[in-house]
Amino acid sequence: MKYEHKQIEKKWRANWEKSPINVETPDKKPYYCLDMFPYPSGNGLHVGHWRGYVLSDVWSRYQILHGYHVLHPMGWDAFGLPAENYAIQKKVHPAIATAENVANFKRQLHDISAIYDWDKEVNTTDPNYYKWTQWIFLKMFEKGLAYEKEMPINWCPSCKTGLANEEVKEGACDRCGSTVTKKNLRQWMLKITAYAERLLNDLEGLEWPEKVKKMQSDWIGKSYGAEIDFEIEGTDKKVKVFTTRPDTLYGATFMVLAPEHELVMDIVTDQQKVQAEKYIFDASTRSSVDRMADKDKTGVFLGRYAVNPLNGEKLPVWISDYVLADYGTGAIMCVPAHDERDFAFAKKFDLKITQVISKTGELEDLEEAFVEEGIMINSGTFNGMKSSEAKAAIPDYLEKQGIGTKTVNYKLRDWVFSRQRYWGEPIPVVHCKDCGVVGVKEEELPITLPDVESYEPTGTGESPLAAIDEWVNTTCPKCGGPAKRETNTMPQWAGSSWYFLRYPNPHNDKELISKEDMKKWLPVDMYVGGIEHAVLHLLYARFYTKFLYDIGTVDFEEPFTRLFNQGMVTKNGAKMSKSKGNVVSPDELVEKYGCDSLRMYELFIGPPELDSEWDDRGIEGVYRFLNKVWKLIDENKEADATREMERLRHKMIHDITLRMESFNLNTVVSGFMEYTNKFLDIQKQAGGIDKETIKTLIILLAPFTPHISEELWESVGEAGSVFANEWPVFDEEKMKDDEIEIAIQISGKMAGKIKVAADEDEASVLAKAKAAAAARLEGKEIVKEIYVKGRIVNIVAK
RNA sequence: GCCGCUGUGGCGGAAUGGCAGACGCACCUGACUCAAAAUCAGGCGUAGCAAUACGUGCCGGUUCGAGUCCGGCCAGCGGUACCA
Numbered sequence: 001m002k003y004e005h006k007q008i009e010k011k012w013r014a015n016w017e018k019s020p021i022n023v024e025t026p027d028k029k030p031y032y033c034l035d036m037f038p039y040p041s042g043n044g045l046h047v048g049h050w051r052g053y054v055l056s057d058v059w060s061r062y063q064i065l066h067g068y069h070v071l072h073p074m075g076w077d078a079f080g081l082p083a084e085n086y087a088i089q090k091k092v093h094p095a096i097a098t099a100e101n102v103a104n105f106k107r108q109l110h111d112i113s114a115i116y117d118w119d120k121e122v123n124t125t126d127p128n129y130y131k132w133t134q135w136i137f138l139k140m141f142e143k144g145l146a147y148e149k150e151m152p153i154n155w156c157p158s159c160k161t162g163l164a165n166e167e168v169k170e171g172a173c174d175r176c177g178s179t180v181t182k183k184n185l186r187q188w189m190l191k192i193t194a195y196a197e198r199l200l201n202d203l204e205g206l207e208w209p210e211k212v213k214k215m216q217s218d219w220i221g222k223s224y225g226a227e228i229d230f231e232i233e234g235t236d237k238k239v240k241v242f243t244t245r246p247d248t249l250y251g252a253t254f255m256v257l258a259p260e261h262e263l264v265m266d267i268v269t270d271q272q273k274v275q276a277e278k279y280i281f282d283a284s285t286r287s288s289v290d291r292m293a294d295k296d297k298t299g300v301f302l303g304r305y306a307v308n309p310l311n312g313e314k315l316p317v318w319i320s321d322y323v324l325a326d327y328g329t330g331a332i333m334c335v336p337a338h339d340e341r342d343f344a345f346a347k348k349f350d351l352k353i354t355q356v357i358s359k360t361g362e363l364e365d366l367e368e369a370f371v372e373e374g375i376m377i378n379s380g381t382f383n384g385m386k387s388s389e390a391k392a393a394i395p396d397y398l399e400k401q402g403i404g405t406k407t408v409n410y411k412l413r414d415w416v417f418s419r420q421r422y423w424g425e426p427i428p429v430v431h432c433k434d435c436g437v438v439g440v441k442e443e444e445l446p447i448t449l450p451d452v453e454s455y456e457p458t459g460t461g462e463s464p465l466a467a468i469d470e471w472v473n474t475t476c477p478k479c480g481g482p483a484k485r486e487t488n489t490m491p492q493w494a495g496s497s498w499y500f501l502r503y504p505n506p507h508n509d510k511e512l513i514s515k516e517d518m519k520k521w522l523p524v525d526m527y528v529g530g531i532e533h534a535v536l537h538l539l540y541a542r543f544y545t546k547f548l549y550d551i552g553t554v555d556f557e558e559p560f561t562r563l564f565n566q567g568m569v570t571k572n573g574a575k576m577s578k579s580k581g582n583v584v585s586p587d588e589l590v591e592k593y594g595c596d597s598l599r600m601y602e603l604f605i606g607p608p609e610l611d612s613e614w615d616d617r618g619i620e621g622v623y624r625f626l627n628k629v630w631k632l633i634d635e636n637k638e639a640d641a642t643r644e645m646e647r648l649r650h651k652m653i654h655d656i657t658l659r660m661e662s663f664n665l666n667t668v669v670s671g672f673m674e675y676t677n678k679f680l681d682i683q684k685q686a687g688g689i690d691k692e693t694i695k696t697l698i699i700l701l702a703p704f705t706p707h708i709s710e711e712l713w714e715s716v717g718e719a720g721s722v723f724a725n726e727w728p729v730f731d732e733e734k735m736k737d738d739e740i741e742i743a744i745q746i747s748g749k750m751a752g753k754i755k756v757a758a759d760e761d762e763a764s765v766l767a768k769a770k771a772a773a774a775a776r777l778e779g780k781e782i783v784k785e786i787y788v789k790g791r792i793v794n795i796v797a798k
Numbered sequence: 799g800c801c802g803c804u805g806u807g808g809c810g811g812a813a814u815g816g817c818a819g820a821c822g823c824a825c826c827u828g829a830c831u832c833a834a835a836a837u838c839a840g841g842c843g844u845a846g847c848a849a850u851a852c853g854u855g856c857c858g859g860u861u862c863g864a865g866u867c868c869g870g871c872c873a874g875c876g877g878u879a880c881c882a
Binding site for chain 1: 799801802803804809810811812816817820821822823824837861862863875876877878879880881882
């Protein structure tokens with residue numbers, strides 16, 4: 001009989017439908033294996049999407065064979081710009097386009113034959129889902145973690161909306177690539193900075209790729225230093241600066257404030273006022289890209305002097321856009337001798353440079369800033385001290401004198417959370433003339449998204465919702481008076497920051513998640529997805545989880561115990577995309593070779609964590625392999641298990657299991673090929689393979705190629721599903737061979753091989769090796785003999 | 799600039815410090831066929847008829863032995879970027 005993949009796959013899909021293989025029984029432990037849910041785009045799935053989905057499904061099925069009941073759900077991150085932009089173009093409600101895309105995605109996902117439980121599907125645009133997205137916001141609002149602020153934010157002129165810092169990559173909008181500008185807007189913010197320390201510390205215990213942990217920790221950006229107050233001469237103002245180099249305080253020769261610093265206009269002298277105002281205006285209109293790209297220093301002197309609290313020296317006060325308003329205190333003390341940027345500024349404006357740290361302990365000629373550690377000079381009582389010690393000693397002194405404090409600083413900023421777009425969750429608050437901003441009552445949730453005539457973003461900082469008077473005008477939940485609804489919507493990240501909590505009970509209308517389901521399933525055991533969310537979704541989800549822990553909704557602080565980032569599938573060296581025209585669709589491949597072949601090839605293509613280049617011809621090899629397996633079993637005449645077969649069987653289980661556990665899935669597949677080739681040889685010579693080995697091979701293959709495995713399981717006369725089995729176990733003793741091959745080296749160079757008994761003693765092995773290599777040892781003196789048991793002999797000879 | 803990852807045949811890639819190139823693709827030869835496809839048998843790093851020599855980005859080191867460990871470079875990719 002031939003391997004008919006179409007028939008087989010159809011048959012087993014129908015069978016699984018009737019009798020599912022992943023069912024709950026009292027003896028099974030729960031395992032939660034999660035995929036990053038997709039945005040249902042109109043383009044459909046390509047073979048790159050398959051990779052992650054196949055990987056998580058193979059892992060899920062592997063857990064089933066280990067006796068777990070697995071939660072392996074799928075859903076839709078369906079709010080977002082593509083559907084909205086499509087709506088603007090075609091005048092179709094985004095909900096309609098989204099529903100069509102979801103249907104198409106589901107059809108394509110069906111082809112993977114993953115064990116998704118569609119009863120647990122979630123969709124972030126479903127009011128019964130976003131009710132809880134809004135509920136979380138209300139709770140954050142109650143706790144003061146969601147707040148309104150007017151400030152200059154990242155603004156994408158093309159998407160016409162504000163962006164979070166995490167959404168700006170190299171000065172451009174992460175979504176559309178347009179250059180991001182600054183815009184002063186009233187914004188909803190989430191106080192993620194309140195969790196900076198916990199977000200940083202808890203990374204340690206996670207089984208995540210080190211790379212992702214590093215990226216998050218860099219993004220949070222903790223640094224230690226001091227805040228120091230400087231009095232401004234001729235005014236009653238003090239300016240606080242943050243520095244990580246308090247050891248250089250004696251070398252401060254000027255001070256720079258960010259143009260946006262709140263005290264600039266209080267400090268500036270009348271004489272310098274016009275110039276300063278012009279500079280501030282210019283800085284406000286420069287895009288962040290310009291500000292970044294242009295390293296040339298600019299600035300304006302404010303006409304005043306600050307007083308160095310340690311030595312009373314007068315420091316001219318400047319403004320310059322190289323100082324960032326939203327990091328530290330927005331003002332710095334400048335030590336040109338020991339900071340490259342300050343050095344450049346001092347050179348440009350001819351400011352004093354005082355060296356206070358020296359390599360030798362003597363004053364040196366500085367041609368550039370000296371940023372290393374050294375000996376303190378020009379620093380009063382601290383002279384002669386190591387700068388590394390002064391780093392602690394000077395802040396101690398400042399604290400004692402009451403002019404400074406030791407502090408830590410983070411690069412992480414609060415999360416700009418409002419979007420001026422239509423297709424997102426309405427922010428559930430109202431603005432009341434008398435009561436101010438008031439959260440809606442919990443029982444009013446969800447605040448559903450109304451229909452609008454135009455989805456077009458206004459670009460004014462208001463969302464299209466602002467145009468719907470009958471929706472905007474409401475009553476205040478507190479005083480009952482007239483009030484207006486908030487018209488900004490939430491970012492796409494809102495729905496994805498907690499969706500993993502909803503899967504266990506998507507239809508629960510009483511609470512976000514029941515205590516019982518939460519304790520049973522969460523946190524997620526294995527999370528599979530792309531690296532692109534390293535500091536976006538994954539950071540936000542951790543923040544949400546910590547908040548929900550604080551208010552008692554969940555009893556764990558980290559949502560994802562283990563994370564795996566699968567590599568991209570590339571074609572012609574580039575990520576697959578419609579615009580590049582290099583998209584490979586799985587549809588024809590499934591048709592021609594079957595789901596099992598495509599699943600297996602997705603894993604065979606390369607190490608799962610690395611990017612891999614797609615080759616259409618490669619799948620042929622896997623298809624041939626499955627045909628070989630089919631033939632091996634279909635034409636087998638059952639034989640008794642020989643000692644050699646038993647040895648091979650245990651070694652196969654050993655190899656496959658170890659590679660599985662270390663996630664070397666590409667070598668698992670090559671292992672299958674290797675052993676199958678061996679079995680075919682033995683079959684040819686001996687006439688048949690024993691049944692135990694056949695059954696073992698079928699079970700090991702099952703997570704990868706479930707359809708053919710079920711069919712073969714049935715064909716060898718076994719009842720029930722192959723997934724009702726336990727993953728086979730190996731016995732180290734039975735893997736051992738009587739005779740082993742030893743490689744011989746002479747002075748580290750290969751010089752043949754010999755066969756010896758497995759338990760042969762060293763002297764005997766060495767004697768045999770020398771005999772075998774006698775010709776090449778002739779006339780040489782043996783200096784040293786090394787025997788590594790069971791592996792190699794090295795004879796060092798001169 | 800700083801941080802991280804990756805460099806192995808024509809290609810994708812294997813190798814607990816111990817036989818470099820497993821497994822697969824492509825290619826070559828042969829069998830089967832009227833022929834082709836499929837399948838089967840064999841070959842396939844470079845040079846050489848061969849014995850053999852040389853080969854894991856480059857230079858050096860440790861070691862009986864290095865793709866693997868250490869030091870110094872180079873290239874590609876990713877993150878970050880005036881963060882004081």
